[in-house]
Amino acid sequence: MSTELFSLQGKVALVTGATHGLGMAMAMGLGKAGATVVINGHSSQEKVDAALKEYRDAGITTHGYLFNVTDEAQVNDAVAKIESDVGPIDILVNNAGIIRRTPLLEMELDEWENVIKTDLTGVFTMTKPVAARMVQRGGGKVINICSMMSELGRNSVGAYAAAKGGLKMLTRNMATEWAKHNVQVNGIGPGYFATSQTAPIRVDGNPMNEFIISRTPAGRWGDPDDLQGATVFLASRASDFVTGQIVYVDGGILATIGRPANES
Numbered sequence: 131m132s133t134e135l136f137s138l139q140g141k142v143a144l145v146t147g148a149t150h151g152l153g154m155a156m157a158m159g160l161g162k163a164g165a166t167v168v169i170n171g172h173s174s175q176e177k178v179d180a181a182l183k184e185y186r187d188a189g190i191t192t193h194g195y196l197f198n199v200t201d202e203a204q205v206n207d208a209v210a211k212i213e214s215d216v217g218p219i220d221i222l223v224n225n226a227g228i229i230r231r232t233p234l235l236e237m238e239l240d241e242w243e244n245v246i247k248t249d250l251t252g253v254f255t256m257t258k259p260v261a262a263r264m265v266q267r268g269g270g271k272v273i274n275i276c277s278m279m280s281e282l283g284r285n286s287v288g289a290y291a292a293a294k295g296g297l298k299m300l301t302r303n304m305a306t307e308w309a310k311h312n313v314q315v316n317g318i319g320p321g322y323f324a325t326s327q328t329a330p331i332r333v334d335g336n337p338m339n340e341f342i343i344s345r346t347p348a349g350r351w352g353d354p355d356d357l358q359g360a361t362v363f364l365a366s367r368a369s370d371f372v373t374g375q376i377v378y379v380d381g382g383i384l385a386t387i388g389r390p391a392n393e394s
Contacts, residue, residue: 143165199248
């Protein structure tokens with residue numbers, strides 16, 4: 131029974147921004163649980179094709195589509211094509227996003243607007259046509275990738291924090307409006323993870339590396355695969371009465387205000 135609760139056999143899962151990094155790790159987890167995975171990218175077809183090879187080499191049935199989640203016309207066309215080519219989208223993971231590390235007093239308006247458009251408005255644009263179909267069919271799962279910055283501020287990431295804080299509340303409002311249609315909407319808030327982007331600072335002696343390890347009660351960076359369990363749970367029948375929640379996968383950072391237990 132417990133295995134059946136977490137099975138995604140026969141489900142179609144669309145994961146945006148899943149050509150690399152945490153998006154790929156979450157999509158891999160959904161595929162391992164039995165889902166047919168649809169990935170999105172927007173930078174180039176070559177990058178989408180390279181990612182598809184990685185998924186298929188791992189034995190996961192995967193399809194890839196090139197479109198920009200902030201472009202309403204592209205999104206509407208892509209959703210219609212995916213549902214025609216692959217099947218109804220049962221699971222949507224809104225992972226596509228950007229970050230700009232610029233202090234607020236130095237940030238230009240167009241840079242601010244680009245972050246908000248991608249990280250917040252893009253989730254609305256992407257989810258609307260998918261959720262409309264879920265409502266018509268009587269069920270579905272939406273997972274929005276939030277952040278610890280949905281709860282905390284940090285120097286130089288004001289636009290990102292504003293978008294991710296807004297995404298937390300958008301998640302709750304989506305959940306409120308669609309729960310009666312058996313559509314569950316939840317979020318995942320990753321902590322600090324070991325990815326290619328963080329590789330330059332994950333070295334002994336780097337102050338940021340030492341800060342993150344000492345600040346995280348678990349005493350380590352997250353492995354991208356650490357996100358797979360939460361993703362599968364929120365995508366499966368096991369979470370059918372869970373909606374409007376943000377699951378923080380952060381090794382305990384948000385749980386403590388003082389000195390973590392791993393510090394001497």
